[in-house]
Amino acid sequence: xxxxxxxxxxxxxxxxxxxxxxxxxxxxxxxxxxxxxxxxxxxxxxxxxxxxxxxxxxxxxxxxxxxxxxxxxxxxxxxxxxxxxxxxxxxxxxxxxxxxxxxxxxxxxxxxxxxxxxxxxxxxxxxxxxxxxxxxxxxxxxxxxxxxxxxxxxxxxxxxxxxxxxxxxxxxxxxxxxxxxxxxxxxxxxxxxxxxxxxxxxxxxxxxxxxxxxxxxxxxxxxxxxxxxxxxxxxxxxxxxxxxxxxxxxxxxxxxxxxxxxxxxxxxxxxxxxxxxxxxxxxxxxxxxxxxxxxxxxxxxxxxxxxxxxxxxxxxxxxxxxxxxxxxxxxxxxxxxxxxxxxxxxxxxxxxxxxxxxxxxxxxxxxxxxxxxxxxxxxxxxxxxxxxxxxxxxxxxxxxxxxxxxxxxxxxxxxxxxxxxxxxxxxxxxxxxxxxxxxxxxxxxxxxxxxxxxxxxxxxxxxxxxxxxxxxxxxxxxxxxxxxxxxxxxxxxxxxxxxxxxxxxxxxxxxxxxxxxxxxxxxxxxxxxxxxxxxxxxxxxxxxxxxxxxxxxxxxxxxxxxxxxxxxxxxxxxxxxxxxxxxxxxxxxxxxxxxxxxxxxxxxxxxxxxxxxxxxxxxxxxxxxxxxxxxxxxxxxxxxxxxxxxxxxxxxxxxxxxxxxxxxxxxxxxxxxxxxxxxxxxxxxxxxxxxxxxxxxxxxxxxxxxxxxxxxxxxxxxxxxxxxxxxxxxxxxxxxxxxxxxxxxxxxxxxxxxxxxxxxxxxxxxxxxxxxxxxxxxxxxxxxxxxxxxxxxxxxxx
Numbered sequence: 049x050x051x052x053x054x055x056x057x058x059x060x061x062x063x064x065x066x067x068x069x070x071x072x073x074x075x076x077x078x079x080x081x082x083x084x085x086x087x088x089x090x091x092x093x094x095x096x097x098x099x100x101x102x103x104x105x106x107x108x109x110x111x112x113x114x115x116x117x118x119x120x121x122x123x124x125x126x127x128x129x130x131x132x133x134x135x136x137x138x139x140x141x142x143x144x145x146x147x148x149x150x151x152x153x154x155x156x157x158x159x160x161x162x163x164x165x166x167x168x169x170x171x172x173x174x175x176x177x178x179x180x181x182x183x184x185x186x187x188x189x190x191x192x193x194x195x196x197x198x199x200x201x202x203x204x205x206x207x208x209x210x211x212x213x214x215x216x217x218x219x220x221x222x223x224x225x226x227x228x229x230x231x232x233x234x235x236x237x238x239x240x241x242x243x244x245x246x247x248x249x250x251x252x253x254x255x256x257x258x259x260x261x262x263x264x265x266x267x268x269x270x271x272x273x274x275x276x277x278x279x280x281x282x283x284x285x286x287x288x289x290x291x292x293x294x295x296x297x298x299x300x301x302x303x304x305x306x307x308x309x310x311x312x313x314x315x316x317x318x319x320x321x322x323x324x325x326x327x328x329x330x331x332x333x334x335x336x337x338x339x340x341x342x343x344x345x346x347x348x349x350x351x352x353x354x355x356x357x358x359x360x361x362x363x364x365x366x367x368x369x370x371x372x373x374x375x376x377x378x379x380x381x382x383x384x385x386x387x388x389x390x391x392x393x394x395x396x397x398x399x400x401x402x403x404x405x406x407x408x409x410x411x412x413x414x415x416x417x418x419x420x421x422x423x424x425x426x427x428x429x430x431x432x433x434x435x436x437x438x439x440x441x442x443x444x445x446x447x448x449x450x451x452x453x454x455x456x457x458x459x460x461x462x463x464x465x466x467x468x469x470x471x472x473x474x475x476x477x478x479x480x481x482x483x484x485x486x487x488x489x490x491x492x493x494x495x496x497x498x499x500x501x502x503x504x505x506x507x508x509x510x511x512x513x514x515x516x517x518x519x520x521x522x523x524x525x526x527x528x529x530x531x532x533x534x535x536x537x538x539x540x541x542x543x544x545x546x547x548x549x550x551x552x553x554x555x556x557x558x559x560x561x562x563x564x565x566x567x568x569x570x571x572x573x574x575x576x577x578x579x580x581x582x583x584x585x586x587x588x589x590x591x592x593x594x595x596x597x598x599x600x601x602x603x604x605x606x607x608x609x610x611x612x613x614x615x616x617x618x619x620x621x622x623x624x625x626x627x628x629x630x631x632x633x634x635x636x637x638x639x640x641x642x643x644x645x646x647x648x649x650x651x652x653x654x655x656x657x658x659x660x661x662x663x664x665x666x667x668x669x670x671x672x673x674x675x676x677x678x679x680x681x682x683x684x685x686x687x688x689x690x691x692x693x694x695x696x697x698x699x700x701x702x703x704x705x706x707x708x709x710x711x712x713x714x715x716x717x718x719x720x721x722x723x724x725x726x727x728x729x730x731x732x733x734x735x736x737x738x739x740x741x742x743x744x745x746x747x748x749x750x751x752x753x754x755x756x757x758x759x760x761x762x763x764x765x766x767x768x769x770x771x772x773x774x775x776x777x778x779x780x781x782x783x784x785x786x787x788x789x790x791x792x793x794x795x796x797x798x799x800x801x802x803x804x805x806x807x808x809x810x811x812x813x814x815x816x817x818x819x820x821x822x823x824x825x826x827x828x829x830x831x832x833x834x835x836x837x838x839x840x841x842x843x844x845x846x
Contacts, residue, residue, distance in 0.1 A: 064422060065370055066280055070146065071415035072369055073279075075362045076104035078338055078404040079331060082150075082194035082244075083107070084185070084218040086210035087115045087162060088138035089296035090200045092250075094289030095312045097145045098274045102285065103331065106407065108148040110188045111138060112181060112214050114155055114490060117162035117775065121300045121685050122611060123646050126829060128156050129607055129619045132489050133298055136614040139494045141295035145288065149494035150192060152184040160184065164775040165743050166209030167797065173213045181213070183231055185221035190239040193403050195334050197222065198248045198314070206260040206738060215249075222247045222318055240399055245334055247318035257717050260736040266315035272330050273311040285310045297613050300688070300718070335401075338362060338386070338408060346397040351389040358385035365415070372419040379419075380512030383412045413516040414497055417507070421446040426505050426522040433531045435482045440464075440522070442505050444472045449509035449516075457519075459484070459502040459528070480528060487527040489619055501525045524616055530604040533623070534558035534596060540626040540831060542656045545586055552581040554625055561596035561603060570594065581625070589630040589833040596623055630833040633762035634658055635844035641677040643669070645689035648825035650681065650713065650839075657836055659843065669696035678845035679709040684825055687726055688719030694726075701728045705813030709846040714780045714821045723784070728817045729810055734783030740821075741779035742795050742803065749777070750794040750802070758809055758818065758841050759792060765841065769834025778822040781805035788812060789819075816846035 081099050083091050091109045099105045116131030125133050135151075142149050153160035153176075160176045173181065189197070199218045201211035224230040226243035251268040253261045277284045283291075286308035294302025316327070325333055335341050339359030342352030361382035368374035390398070390405045398405075422445040430438040442454050454474050456464050461484055467477040487502060494500055498519030503526035508517045537555045555578050564572045569584035570592065581594065596603040605623040610616040634657065641664045642651040654661045664672070664680070669692050674680065680703060686693055704710050705728070715721045715733060723732035734740025749770045751759060759765045777795055782805030791804040809818040820842065827835035 064418070067421075068372070068375075068415070068418040069280055069369060070101075071411070071418045072366050072375070073101055074104055074106070074146075074411040075366060075408070075415065077106075077331075077336055078341065078408060079103075079196070079334055079336055080106040080108060080192060080194045081196040081198065082110055082188070082192060083198050083200060084110045084112075084214055085200040086112045086208070086214045087118065088134040088141070089115070089293065089299050089301050090211070091141070091147075091292075092198065092200055092289075092312075093141070093145060093292040094286035094308075094310070095198075095272065096147060097278070097288040097292065098272070098285035098310055098312075099330070100146050101278050101280075101288070102274045102276075103336075106148070107145070108150055108188075108192050108194060109138070109142060110150045110152060110185065110218075112152040112160055112176075112184075113162035113210065114151070114153060115162050115299075116156050117164040118299065119647070119684075120298045121645075121647055121689065122298045124649055125298075125609060125619075126826070128489065128621060129609065130298070131155050131162070132617055132619040133609050133611075133614070134296070135490060136609070136617045137296050137298060139491075140614050141292045142494055143496055144292040144295060146496045148192065148496065150188045151490065151492050151494075152181065152188065154488075154492070155490045162210070165738075165741065165779065166213075167738065167743055168209045169203060169207075169212030169216060170209075172209040173216070176213065178217070181217045182221050182224065185217055186225045186231055187234060187239065189221055189225035189244055190234055190242045193242050194244055196246045196248065196330065197244050198250070200250070201254045202249060202261060202265060204254075204261050204263045206262040206736075207254055208259060208738070211254070219247060219318070226320075243320050245320045246316060246330075248314040249317050251313035251315040255736060257735045258737045260738050266317070268313040269316045270314045270327055270330060271311060272314060273309075275310070277310070284308045295613055297611065335404075338404075341401050341404060344397070344401055346394060347401070348392060348394075351392045354385045354389040354392075358382040358389070361385070376416060376419045376512045379412050379416050380514045383409055383416075383514050386412075410497065413514075414518055416511045416514065416516050417446065417449075417518045420448045420511065424507065424520055426520050428503075428522050428524065428526050432480060432527060433529050434480055434484045435531055436480050438478050438480065439467065440476045440478060440503070440505075442474050442476075442520075444507055444520075446472065446507075446509070449511055452507070452509040455506045455508070457499075457504045457506060459487075482531075484528050486529060486620060491525075502528075527618060529606050529618065529620055532559040532598050533604050533606045533620070534561065534598065535605040535607075535623060536596065536625045538652075538656065539624075540628065540656065541581075542632075542658070542836065543583055543586070543627055543629045544658070545589070545629060545631045550582045551575075552583070552627065554579045554581055556596060559598055559603070561598060562600075563597040565595040565597055565602065567592050567594075581627070583627055583629065586629040589628075591831050592627045592629070594625045594627070596625075626831060628831040628833065628836070630836060631763075632657070632833075632837050632840055634840050635762055638679060638843055638845060639677045640843050641668070641674065641680040642683070643680065643686055643690070643693055644683040645686035645693075647685045647689070648683045648713070649829060650683055650825050653825075653828040653836070654681070654839065654843065657840065659840075666690075666692035669693060669699065674699060674703045674708065675706065677703075677708065679711060679843045681711045681843060682713060684713045685715060685719045686713075687715055687721055694720055697726055704728045704815035704817055704846075707814040707846055709816045709818065709844070711818045711820065711842055713825060714778070714823070716780055727819065728812045729786035729788050730784075731782050731786065731789065731808070731819055732784040733780050733821075734805065737780050740781040740783055740803065740805065742777040742781075742797050742806070743779075744797050745773040745776055747777050747795050747797055751792070752794055752804070753790060753792050756790065756792055756809070757844070758807075761841065762844065763837040763841055765834075765838055769837050771834065772832050773827055773834075774830045774832065775826060776823055778806045781821045782808050782819055786810065789817075811846075814846070818842060 114131035
């Protein structure tokens with residue numbers, strides 16, 4: 049969606065005056081709203097943008113998983129690497145609307161992880177651990193102290209099981225967070241009980257092309273309507289929310305909407321006593337502004353008077369924009385009054401209002417800094433691994449800030465020495481000890497006001513009679529990776545049983561292994577700077593794992609993940625080389641053209657299998673001789689990702705009519721798939737997709753036409769070929785299609801009706817079109833033998 053993204057990007061560019069305005073826009077409110085969801089991209093971005101920028105509320109997204117079990121419309125990252133990518137996308141999405149992120153799950157090795165699509169909330173809670181996810185939500189409530197909690201989805205049949213589980217857990221945590229007897233270990237960690245005042249549900253259906261809510265939403269009790277749009281960009285808040293959603297590019301999110309209405313319908317399900325009574329505004333019956341805290345029980349007259357006066361100064365500061373001097377003077381006066389009120393307030397009262405005062409002082413410091421800051425940058429230079437020496441450059445151009453000081457924040461155990469200093473600039477030489485642990489792949493929180501990650505700087509100085517302090521993060525996150533890492537190329541090989549297989553060449557990129565850990569009977573030798581792997585004779589399908597050894601330990605591979613829409617991140621995982629040995633026959637004379645969208649590795653898998661494969665570029669699709677190929681395979685999502693492929697549909701149809709075999713792997717209805725124009729004959733993809741998928745990877749498969757050419761040769765597809773599948777069987781099944789298409793398989797999740805659109809094939813003219821909605825690409829990545837045998841059949845000539 050590049051055109052939409054460029055329009056949004058142009059609208060939200062942030063020079064210095066915009067940063068100041070955004071900092072001032074935090075000041076009108078002392079409320080916090082938390083939005084709970086299961087995956088990155090579940091958040092209500094438009095509503096969050098309105099609450100933050102129109103009302104000044106602090107907004108927090110509590111997300112249970114890293115999205116590591118989902119799909120990727122951008123590139124090859126899967127599993128843990130995809131979780132790292134989607135974590136970075138969530139942080140960028142939050143940065144665009146000034147939101148905090150509280151992560152409840154910590155990657156694929158944590159029980160609370162994204163295990164793929166689920167149709168059942170009960171099953172999700174069982175797999176996550178119901179008490180575990182509730183405890184983590186209670187912890188988040190007590191840490192962030194939200195006044196309002198809103199889950200993104202309803203807990204109803206027809207919704208994603210992860211969504212249902214999060215909504216149910218969020219409601220259960222509402223009562224437990226205020227109960228001192230619930231999770232008493234929190235008190236020892238400095239977390240006091242907290243009563244969330246209001247718990248809303250969305251009063252609209254979550255049905256879409258993916259979901260099918262079976263019951264209507266609850267009635268509307270409150271309509272949130274915000275008029276006028278965003279003061280900085282001129283966008284409606286729903287449009288600004290779409291700019292935030294566009295950061296979830298691996299999920300294809302972010303759509304430009306002309307003339308949207310900033311209105312949201314909510315259902316108030318739970319509320320504490322102080323929030324009772326009818327409401328016309330989401331802030332009703334809550335201490336919405338600093339001055340409202342003066343009326344809280346126990347606040348003294350003197351403290352109340354100071355808070356009301358401080359509120360007047362905050363209002364004056366906001367109204368004075370863009371006059372930096374008037375803004376600064378008003379903020380300095382407000383801060384002194386707030387500090388005086390805090391000192392004069394009883395500690396028991398501070399348990400309820402102290403966090404609001406502390407937050408407001410931090411927001412005032414950030415706004416004061418922006419009155420004088422032109423630029424501020426933190427950049428790490430050099431490698432960062434145990435035993436390395438690196439450097440940090442900090443530059444702060446903020447004339448007028450007295451006694452400007454820059455201090456370094458580093459992980460415990462690292463040593464830093466000041467290498468050079470001049471006005472507003474400092475360089476630190478940093479030594480990382482050999483014993484320093486590696487930085488984890490999954491940060492636990494994100495704060496848009498800074499202080500993220502293990503390293504950064506603290507800027508202090510004096511402005512308008514106040515000593516301020518703000519945190520600044522490095523432009524790229526500081527991470528400590530392995531001292532020596534390597535990757536292997538290729539990462540896997542396929543060996544056919546009863547075929548000679550010696551001397552599989554593997555290159556080690558980066559450090560050189562000192563040895564290999566391998567199964568019995570295997571041998572590894574060096575040749576011309578590469579490694580040659582010799583497998584033993586095998587009679588049964590198997591997967592062998594060979595691990596390079598560095599300095600007596602299994603080696604790690606560090607994968608850099610860099611896309612234009614996120615800050616670069618890295619993912620560390622064990623380095624390994626896998627060899628799949630299987631009984632497979634290849635189709636004779638197959639010449640395959642592969643049209644990938646970058647979201648699967650099917651082309652690579654076909655080559656490893658020993659097939660003749662050519663990647664088809666734009667010129668090939670436009671003017672090349674498609675007749676040179678017996679089969680053309682179109683990768684997942686490709687019609688939505690490649691406009692050149694959409695433009696070539698007519699040529700692909702002729703290719704089929706004239707005798708070619710076109711194989712299309714699964715597409716979503718939104719992936720540029722026109723049922724009447726994209727395939728050679730009408731074929732519609734089922735929607736909502738929840739009804740047209742089989743999520744149980746062990747679901748029984750019934751072969752409807754065992755003697756069909758695609759199932760009987762060159763490999764007869766048998767029961768063993770459906771064993772060992774991972775995550776799910778298939779999704780986005782074909783739902784309605786021309787009678788020419790034959791249904792080859794029938795399968796279903798337990799208790800559901802059989803679906804027959806997972807694999808359909810039609811004779812068309814002298815050729816054939818086969819549509820595959822099985823998650824074949826994922827099974828190939830997991831080296832499932834049956835997936836390779838089925839693939840070899842599917843790419844045979846028509």
